[in-house]
Structures are given as structure tokens and as C-alpha cells.
Amino acid sequence: MLSLSLETHNVYDMLWLVFDVDRWTSQNLSSVCREAKQKNYYLAISNPCFEVWLCLHFSDLNPQDKSCQDFKTRLKVLLGSYNSSKLELSLYEPKIADAVARAKQLHPTATQNWPPTPGTHVYRLVEILLQSLNK
Numbered sequence: 001m002l003s004l005s006l007e008t009h010n011v012y013d014m015l016w017l018v019f020d021v022d023r024w025t026s027q028n029l030s031s032v033c034r035e036a037k038q039k040n041y042y043l044a045i046s047n048p049c050f051e052v053w054l055c056l057h058f059s060d061l062n063p064q065d066k067s068c069q070d071f072k073t074r075l076k077v078l079l080g081s082y083n084s085s086k087l088e089l090s091l092y093e094p095k096i097a098d099a100v101a102r103a104k105q106l107h108p109t110a111t112q113n114w115p116p117t118p119g120t121h122v123y124r125l126v127e128i129l130l131q132s133l134n135k
Helices: 026-039 053-056 068-079 089-107 122-133
Strands: 016-020 042-047
Touching: 016 122, 026 042, 042 053, 053 068, 053 089, 068 089, 089 122
Parallel strands: 016 042
Antiparallel strands: none
């Protein structure tokens, strides 16, 4: 079980819980989401992994891709190489709006805690960050 503690924070702060579903059971995932929401955390969860978010910068998801390895392989094909510990952010930045649009299209229901099929809710956090940068 993931223990969440809420520190004193500024009224303008937002606390986000960002993670993948690939190593969680449904019961544990539900419990963590419930506890996070009780503590007013926002959720940005990817199914099965963060690489889904990265793939969405370049194209719609391939229906055959289901596992984290599938998405890592897809990134290698799209980019020529992929190293999860050394992301080249300049490759993704110009395509953020595309990734947000594709992610929203995959899972338009705002009430879902996590995508039930391959997808990501990372766009929720990204939209907030982009709004704060445009102020």
C-alpha cells in the first residue's frame, strides 16, 4: 500500500499522483486512487506505462501494442532509438498538443481514475502546467 501524506501547502498548489498501472493489482490501484482523492490529490495515471504518453506525441496508438515492451519498441521504431533514463525532451516538446489531443480522444470520460485500456491521463497534468505557463 502506498502511504500518502499531505503536507501544508499554499492554496495555489496542486498535488499530483503520477504513476503507471503495470505493476499494480486492480484492488491496490483502486485503494490508492481512493486514498489520493480523499486527500485531494489529482491523478495522472498511464496504462500500462508512461511510454504510452510518449508514443502519443507521434501517432495514434497501435491496437496491437499492449505491454510496456510494446510501447518501448514502438518508440524505438518512431525515434530510431529509445532510452527511458535519457529522454530527449526536444523531440517531444513541439508535439505536446498532439499528445494531449490523442490522449483525450482515447479516454474522454473525465471521471475515470485510470485508463481502462492502453492510454494515459498525463495530459491532465500537462494541461494544468501549460495553463500556468501561459498566465
